[in-house]
Amino acid sequence: QVQLVESGGGLVPAGGSLTLACTASGRTAIASATAIRWFQKAPGKEREWVAQMLPSGTTYYPDFVKGRFTISRDNANNKFFLHLNNVQPEDTGVYYCNVDTSWGLGTQVTVSS
Numbered sequence: 001q002v003q004l005v006e007s008g009g010g011l012v013p014a015g016g017s018l019t020l021a022c023t024a025s026g027r028t029a030i031a032s033a034t035a036i037r038w039f040q041k042a043p044g045k046e047r048e049w050v051a052q053m054l055p056s057g058t059t060y061y062p063d064f065v066k067g068r069f070t071i072s073r074d075n076a077n078n079k080f081f082l083h084l085n086n087v088q089p090e091d092t093g094v095y096y097c098n099v100d101t102s103w104g105l106g107t108q109v110t111v112s113s
């Protein structure tokens with residue numbers, strides 16, 4: 001089991017940038033995880049996948065964030081990141097990191113228009 005803690009959320013103006021971090025601890029190293037992912041739960045909506053990275057480094061994004069969000073990882077420090085660029089009000093929500101079956105508690109991102 002791995003424990004995950006998100007950080008880096010906050011208030012950001014539309015068009016701005018923000019980087020979220022996920023720090024992993026426990027028995028599973030992110031380098032060996034099946035996949036590392038970020039999810040967004042927007043107000044009134046279900047939690048939705050926004051970024052994924054496989055052990056090979058291959059990344060995937062849904063169309064609504066492609067070109068704006070980037071997932072990266074730091075295997076040496078067992079951390080991974082979500083870089084949000086050109087954020088829009090619809091990017092507001094709680095962002096969760098996920099490694100296999102483990103989840104963090106989330107970090108709030110609020111985009112002001």
